[in-house]
Every structure is written in C-alpha cells, then in structure tokens.
Amino acid sequence: xxxWALAEAVxxxxxxxxxxxxxxxxxxxxxxxxxxxxLELELFQSALDELANELSEETVLKxxxxxxxxxxxxxxxxxxGREWAFKAANLRADxxxxxxxxxxxxxxxxxxxxxxxxxxxxxxxxxxxxxRIKGTK
Amino acid sequence: xxxxxxLSVVAKxxxxxxxxxxxxxxxxxxxxxxxxxxxxxxxxxxxxxVGLLDLDLSAPSAHVILGLDEGVFPExxxxxxxxxxxxxxxxxxxxFSGDAPTPLRGTDTSNAMLELLAxxxxxxxxxxxxxxxxxxxxxxxxxxxxxxxxxxxxITTASKVALETVKKVIRMLGELxxxxxxxxxxxxxxESSTVLDALKGYNVPFLGAIGFDTDLxxxxxxVDALLETDAAKQLAGIVTGKLGFTKAH
Numbered sequence: 326x327x328x329w330a331l332a333e334a335v336x337x338x339x340x341x342x343x344x345x346x347x348x349x350x351x352x353x354x355x356x357x358x359x360x361x362x363x364l365e366l367e368l369f370q371s372a373l374d375e376l377a378n379e380l381s382e383e384t385v386l387k388x389x390x391x392x393x394x395x396x397x398x399x400x401x402x403x404x405x406g407r408e409w410a411f412k413a414a415n416l417r418a419d420x421x422x423x424x425x426x427x428x429x430x431x432x433x434x435x436x437x438x439x440x441x442x443x444x445x446x447x448x449x450x451x452x453x454x455x456x457r458i459k460g461t462k
Numbered sequence: 463x464x465x466x467x468x469l470s471v472v473a474k475x476x477x478x479x480x481x482x483x484x485x486x487x488x489x490x491x492x493x494x495x496x497x498x499x500x501x502x503x504x505x506x507x508x509x510x511x512v513g514l515l516d517l518d519l520s521a522p523s524a525h526v527i528l529g530l531d532e533g534v535f536p537e538x539x540x541x542x543x544x545x546x547x548x549x550x551x552x553x554x555x556x557x558f559s560g561d562a563p564t565p566l567r568g569t570d571t572s573n574a575m576l577e578l579l580a581x582x583x584x585x586x587x588x589x590x591x592x593x594x595x596x597x598x599x600x601x602x603x604x605x606x607x608x609x610x611x612x613x614x615x616x617i618t619t620a621s622k623v624a625l626e627t628v629k630k631v632i633r634m635l636g637e638l639x640x641x642x643x644x645x646x647x648x649x650x651x652x653e654s655s656t657v658l659d660a661l662k663g664y665n666v667p668f669l670g671a672i673g674f675d676t677d678l679x680x681x682x683x684x685v686d687a688l689l690e691t692d693a694a695k696q697l698a699g700i701v702t703g704k705l706g707f708t709k710a711h
Contacts, residue, residue: 342465427577429573443564457463
C-alpha cells in the first residue's frame, strides 16, 4: 500500500507546519491529490485518519478533519503547445502502476496527442500537496 | 499555502541507515556508476547490510552493471521495499520507466528523486550507497540538500577536462561543509601525478587509483565476473584499506 507512505509524509508535514504556526490543535487539513498519481482515495483517507489518530501522545492532529481534494491532471506539450487531459485508461495496467509509484515516468509512456513529442509539462494534478491547515492557537 | 509533504518524511525513511555514501563526479562517463555499484557489492560481500540507490535519472545504469533480471520489481508494503539484488537492496527509477526514453526536465527529475526517497523503505542498513546525478546542477544540488547526512566520494580521471569540473565539485562540497571521504582516480592509464597535483590545496584525502581495465566491459552485467576484474579488486583494496571498512562475515 503505497498510499500509506504518502499518508505518513502528509502527517509528518502537517505536524511540522502546525508546530511552526504555533497551533495547539489542528481542526482541518486540506490535501490536494493529483490525478496522475492514481491514489485510491478511500485507502489514502483511511491511512491519513489512522495515522492522525495514532499519535496518541500528541493531541495536535487528533481531531483534525482531513479533506481530500482531487485535481485532474493536465499536460502541455513543450513542442507544439497542445494541452490535454490525462486518461488513465490510455495506459496499460503495468504502465499505470509505474506512474502510480513515480508519476514522472509518464514521460516514458505518454506522448503529445498532436505531435507525439515526449517533451511535455505536467501543468497540474501531479501528486499530493497540503493546501491548507486550520487550527486553534 | 502549498506544502510538498514528501520532504518531511525523507529523514524518517533513512532513520535506520547508519551511513550514507554518495558517489559523485564532475562529468558523465568517468565511472561513477561502476564505482557506486562495485562499492555496494564489495561492502555487501564483506558482511555489511547495504542499499544502492541510483539517482542518476538522466542516465541510470547501475541496473545494467548489476545485470538486473527482467521482472524484478519492488514489493509494495506501506511504501515500496527495494528488491535484494546480489545481496544489495537496490532501488532505481528503471523499475518504473523500463527501457523507454524518459525525458525529464529539471523539475521532473527533482520530483521523481524525491518520490523515490519518500516512498522507499530501506529498513536497517549499515550503508546506503547513492549514485549521484553528475556535476553540480539542479539534480545534484537537490540530493545534497535532501541527504544532509551524506558523506561523499568523488570520482575523477586524470583528464584535465574531468579534473576541471571535479575541482569545482570539491570546492562546492567544501563551501557547503559536507564531508568528503576522498577522491578516487578512475581509468588510470599511466603513472602520473596529475590528479595528486590537481588536488593540492583542496584538503581532501586521495583514496587511490583504479587502472584502466580492458576486461571490464565484458564483465558488465555479471556480478561474479565483475568482482574478479582488476578494477573491482583495486576498488575493494580502497574499501578495506584507506576507507577502513573491513567487517568480516
């Protein structure tokens, strides 16, 4: 379960950020989840909730509501400028699994639909980022 | 705010790794991957628990030197566990990219390296050997920042062209106050003090030289044959000699 590893990262980062901000209790964490990484959202959510609760010695994240916000993946070709949306169905199962682990290897399997170039940019929807942490001081 | 959470977990992933040795050099083609791979294999044969991480994403090649079998893939268990390859826990982007050309720009390279560092569960290791991105560009600077406990071995050849860049790498590591275990001269063609002369004033140990080995190419991909080459034996001599890593089984 690769989702667990990323959930651990989110929880570690949320602890650091709440400490920096001087929060006594975190009430909400907004996590953007890029489509390209193809995380199983239910699995990711339950890993996050479990990890936040696990920190029994620290109460700072215990009552945090963790909200996942999916973000569609969009690409832009650096050669011809074409923009297009990611469709997981266009990848073989093994290619999809590889992109799930390391989204950048999309450059090995995807090509610009207009000019076939492998030189494209992931404009949005690459992976996991924390967008907001709310809490009380 | 936008926070990339992966950075926060890198130290935790490496918490049970005693020492991180990053093998670096100025240019491609000077034997950085050979040195990193054979260093990892040599330490494993000495009885240490060893990992090897190929972070040269523009030209990953440790898997070729190891002769990695097709179908070997990391196990997924709360992250990914690197497969044991010839006694070394080995992680590389090539598990995921296969042999397809994977053109990565600077940001992509940084993202892919950070992903590997964030999700790979190394477990308890005596050494993690890192095949660094060459030079002092974005990728190398990111790795130096993220692996803040790393100690460096710098590879060069006696070529003036290689030395020119290697001197900059050593100066840069010095300015960042990073420990340099020493410099290895690779592919030595003849007796000459060129490398030693070039290193005067840099205050880094010279670990030794590895001769140009015409048999090496035939042994690439065959670990047993590789470790029998003169080049590998000379490197093993540096490992147990100057570096002092001598643990017996």
